[in-house]
Amino acid sequence: MPLRFAEPVAETYVPPLTIGHLLDGVLVKAADQRIVYRDQASYSYREFVGRIGRLASLLRAAGAEQGMTVAVMDWDSHRYLEAYFAVPMMGAVLQTVNVRLPAPQIAYTLQHAKAEILLVHRDFFPIVDAILPIVPDVKAVIAIMDGTVGNMPSWASGEYEALSAAASADYPFEDFDENAVATTFYTSGTTGNPKGVCFTHRQLVLHTLASAAPAGASLAAPGLGVDDVYMPLTPMFHVHAWGLPYVATMLGVKQVYPGRYEPAMICQLRSEHQVTYSHCVPTVLEMVIQAAKQSGADMTGWKMTIGGSALTKALCAEGRRLGMDVAAGYGMSETGPIISKAARRDPGELEEDAIVSTLTATGISAPLVSVRIVDEDLKDVPQDGVARGELVLRAPWLTACYTGNVSASDMLWRGGWLHTQDIATIDPSGQIRIRDRLKDVIKTGGEWIDSIHLEELVATAEGIAEASVIAVPDPKWGERPLAVVVAMPGVTPTLDMINGPVERAIASGAITRYAKLDRFYIVDQLPRTSVGKIDKKELRARFAEPNEAVA
Amino acid sequence: MPLRFAEPVAETYVPPLTIGHLLDGVLVKAADQRIVYRDQASYSYREFVGRIGRLASLLRAAGAEQGMTVAVMDWDSHRYLEAYFAVPMMGAVLQTVNVRLPAPQIAYTLQHAKAEILLVHRDFFPIVDAILPIVPDVKAVIAIMDGTVGNMPSWASGEYEALSAAASADYPFEDFDENAVATTFYTSGTTGNPKGVCFTHRQLVLHTLASAAPAGASLAAPGLGVDDVYMPLTPMFHVHAWGLPYVATMLGVKQVYPGRYEPAMICQLRSEHQVTYSHCVPTVLEMVIQAAKQSGADMTGWKMTIGGSALTKALCAEGRRLGMDVAAGYGMSETGPIISKAARRDPGELEEDAIVSTLTATGISAPLVSVRIVDEDLKDVPQDGVARGELVLRAPWLTACYTGNVSASDMLWRGGWLHTQDIATIDPSGQIRIRDRLKDVIKTGGEWIDSIHLEELVATAEGIAEASVIAVPDPKWGERPLAVVVAMPGVTPTLDMINGPVERAIASGAITRYAKLDRFYIVDQLPRTSVGKIDKKELRARFAEPNEAVA
Structure with a gap:
C-alpha cells in the first residue's frame, strides 16, 4: 500500500521551517523584553522586530533580493542579530565574514560567496579599503559607524542607523521553501583556501530547537x-x-x-x-x-x-x-x-x-544526533571509554557540502557519515571525549596511539620541559611515534629517560606497548601557530622523514 | 533571483523528520537506561529497541504494511510505547483507540480509520467480542494477556509476548517521506460522531522538539x-x-x-x-x-x-x-x-x-507557536489581560484536517488560523488564560460576557447553592444571560438577590454592565454530564427559549 497522507483544506496553514518563524509568538510573550548593546543601546523585542523590517527595507533599496549574498563584518552586536534574521527572511544568504582572517582571504571568501552587499563596522574600513578593488561583485557597502560621528568612507552608500531610521518597518516578508540556503561562512583550514559551508532555513530551525x-x-x-x-x-x-x-x-x-x-x-x-x-x-x-x-x-x-x-x-x-x-x-x-x-x-x-x-x-x-566512533573502514569500535575511533555523525542540520568543492564534500560525507576528523572515545553512559585530531593520531602495529596522551606522558619525563609527538611513516609498522622535546636547562635527555613514564603507563595498561618511543629530537623551542598551538604541520615538515632522528 | 540551494554530494545523508529518528543517538547515551511496567517488567532501552523491531516483524507477519492502520486498545504500558514507535516506523498508521468511548463509537472509529490490525489488552476483550462483527476490515487481532495465563479468545491470532519472543528484532526499517501520516485518533465531540485527527511524522518530531x-x-x-x-x-x-x-x-x-x-x-x-x-x-x-x-x-x-x-x-x-x-x-x-x-x-x-x-x-x-485572541471577524483584541477573544493558533504541528470531513476542517481552519473555540485573555507578559468555551460565552450589546465568571458571581449570591449561566437569543441584544440556580433550603431567591454580587462587580469594573441579569430559573438540581460537568447543552435545550424565564 502507499503511505497515507492528510488532506489539508484550502485554509490549512502549514508554516515552513524558516528563520522568520522563529519569531512566532515572540511578540506575544516577550514584546517588552530587552535587547542591549554595550552601554550604547537598549530596545524592546517590539522595536527589534521593527528594526528587522527596516533592515530588510534598506537592503532592498540597496539592491538586495532573494538568492543574493549579503555579507556582514561586525563585532557581536544588536545589528548583527538583526542581520541574522532580516537577510535570511528576505530569502537572501547571510555571509558571516571571519574578520580575523588576513585581508586577501577575506576577499577570497567574499568572491567565492558572490557577496554583493556588505554591512561593515568602522573597525574594518581599512580591510574594505584594501580589498574593494578585487571584489567587483560588491555593489553596495553599508557603513556601521557605531555611534561615532566621523566621516564615512567615499565608497559607503549610507550609514546603517540613518538608513534604518528612514526605512519602513513593514517589509512584506513571505514564506518560501525551507530548504533555501540561509547562511554561509568559511572554515579557516590549515591548508589551502578557506572552505565554504552553508546552512538552510530548515537546518537552522531544527538546530535551534535541538539546542534548546x-x-x-x-x-x-x-x-x-x-x-x-x-x-x-x-x-x-x-x-x-x-x-x-x-x-x-x-x-x-x-x-x-x-x-x-x-x-x-x-x-x-x-x-x-x-x-x-x-x-x-x-x-x-x-x-x-x-x-x-x-x-x-x-x-x-x-x-x-x-x-x-x-x-x-x-x-x-x-x-x-x-x-x-x-x-x-x-x-x-x-x-x-x-x-x-x-x-x-x-x-x-x-x-x-x-x-x-x-x-x-x-x-x-x-x-536527533547519531554519533559513532569508527575505524578507517567505518566499522564501529567498542563504546567502552577506551577504544578510540574517528567520530562520525548524522543529524538533520549538518552541512550538505563544501560550497563548490565536490572532492572535499565527498571526503566529508564518505560512507554517508559526516567525518569530524576528531578521534574520540565514548563510555558506556554515552559520554563522548575527544582525544586527538585524526591527522595527529599515530597508527602503529594495528593500534591507534593518542598523540596528546603520549606527549602528556613524555612531558612528565625527567629532564623534559616540553614535548610534542608526531607520526612518522614506517615500512614495518605503518607509522611510529616520534617525540620532539625541549630539555630542561643543563639536562641532556636520553631515550630511557623519555620512555620512563611511557613504560609505566604501558605496564598499567593505560597505553599500548606500541607507544614506546624508539626515536626523538631535542629542539630549543617548539614551533607554534599564530594562536599559540604547537604547529604539528611544521613539526611534520621538519622531522617526519624516517631514519633521521636521534635513536 | 531564484532562492539559493545547497548541492549535496552523492553520500550526503539527510535524515527525514520521522519517528524512527527520535531514537537516533539514544542507544549511545541511554542503552542501559530502564523502562518499567508496573511490577511486571523492567528492561533496558537496548531491549526496548529490539522489541520495537520484534513488534514490527510480528505485525508484518500478521499482514501489516505501509499505509495500513494498526489500532491499539491498552492501558499505559511499555507495549503501547513499543507501538508508538514500531507502527509509524513501518510506514503504517497508529490508531490510539479511546477505550472509554461506548462500544458502538469505538466500532465507528475503527471503521472510519480503516483499522485492519488490532492490539488489544484483555480488559477490552468484551468490547472486541461485541464489535468484531461490524468491523469487517479487521483481519488480525493480537491479544495482550498482560502476564495472565487465561485462554485467548478464539478470534485472537496470537499473543503479544509469545509472538514478540518468536519474532526477529532486526526489522528492515527504512527512511520515507516525513509527511506521511504517523498517528490518528478521534475527538469525543459533544455532538455527532467522534471526529478523526491525524498527525504526520514531521509534525510529531517537531512537536517532540518543541515540547522538550x-x-x-x-x-x-x-x-x-x-x-x-x-x-x-x-x-x-x-x-x-x-x-x-x-x-x-x-x-x-x-x-x-x-x-x-x-x-x-x-x-x-x-x-x-x-x-x-x-x-x-x-x-x-x-x-x-x-x-x-x-x-x-x-x-x-x-x-x-x-x-x-x-x-x-x-x-x-x-x-x-x-x-x-x-x-x-x-x-x-x-x-x-x-x-x-x-x-x-x-x-x-x-x-x-x-x-x-x-x-x-x-x-x-x-x-514556534503563534497565538492570537480575536473577535468574530478574526481581528485582534487587546493583549491586556482583560479583553477576551477566541484563541486561534498556528504551529508546524497542528492537524491539517478532520479526516474525511471537509466542512468541519474548513471551520477549524477558517481564515488560515486553527480555531480552538476557547475564549482567552492574554496579559502583557504573554500569560494566556482560558476563560470560557466559545459556545458558552454570552455575546450581548457588542460585549462578550464570560459565563464562568458570571456564574461564579451568581453562586456567591444570598440564598444560592449552585448556579449556571447560559446565553439565550434576544432580538434586541443578540444574546442575554440567563441564570439557572439551585436555591439553598428554605430560601426563594429573587432577581435582586441574584444580581447583588453582579452589581458589585459591575460597580468595580470587573464585569460589563450588560452582565446584569434580567431573568433566571430555579431548579432542584443542575443537569450534569457523565464526567460530572454541568451539562450546558441540556440547560440550553431546556431553558434557552426566550420569554419563558422568571422575570
Missing part, C-alpha cells in the same frame, strides 16, 4: 532557560555564535551584546544586566576570570558553555571556585555547530573531581 | 530533563499522552508505565522508582493526592503538568503543600497537543498566592 532541548540534566547542566539573561562571548561570525542568538530570540530572553570583546566592558555588562548565560572559547573564559579577579567582580551563577578547544580541568575548576557553572560543548563549523553538551547526570552525588571530569568531557549527544 | 524546549523558566517550571524519571498519568490513547513518551524516549530518561490507573500502584511506582515527572488531568491529581494523604507517601519533588481541564488554585496549592511542583499546560486533540505551559518567570520573588496564580494560568506559548 535539555542535553544535560535539568538542574545540573548550563542550559538556556527563559529566565536567563544571555550574552554571547563567541564571535557571531563563527558558526552562528554556536546558534545561541537564535535560541535566545526564540525563547524571548533578555539579550546583551558586548561588541568588541573588552574585559572591562564584559564585566560591566555582566554585572549591570545580571547576565546568567554565556558561551566562549577557553581563552576568553581565562580573560574573563582574570578580569574578575582583578576587579573583584561577582561571577556567581554565570553559566558558561565552553567550546572551540578543550576545556581543561584546571580552568573548569577555577571557574567553579568563582561560582560559575562551566561546562564543555562540542561542535564544528560543518555541524551548525551543536553536537553534544557536557552534563551531570547525577546532580549532587559526585565528588568535585568527578564533576569537573564530567563537565570537561565533550558530553552527551543532542537530540 | 524550556517553555517556562529554567528553574521554576516543571520541564522534563534527562535526570528525571518519567511516568505518564494521561492515557496514551489521548493525544499521544500529550507527546511526553516521545520526549522521554528522545532524551533517554528512565520511564515507568503504570498500566491501568490504580492509586496504590501509582504511589508504589512513584516511591520505588523515585518518579520525578508526570502529567495528568486534575481528577487524577486529586486521586493521587488523596492516596498519598492516606498512605503518608512522600510527594516531594514530583513535577506534575496538569491539563485537560482547568487546574484550580486550591488543587495547585494543595499539591504544592505536599512538596509537588504542579503547573498547568494547555493544548487540545487538534494541536498535538502542546501549545503552552505555565511558567514562573521570576523564581523566588513572588508571594505564594501570586505563584499559584501563575502556575494555574494556561501559560506561555511554546516555541
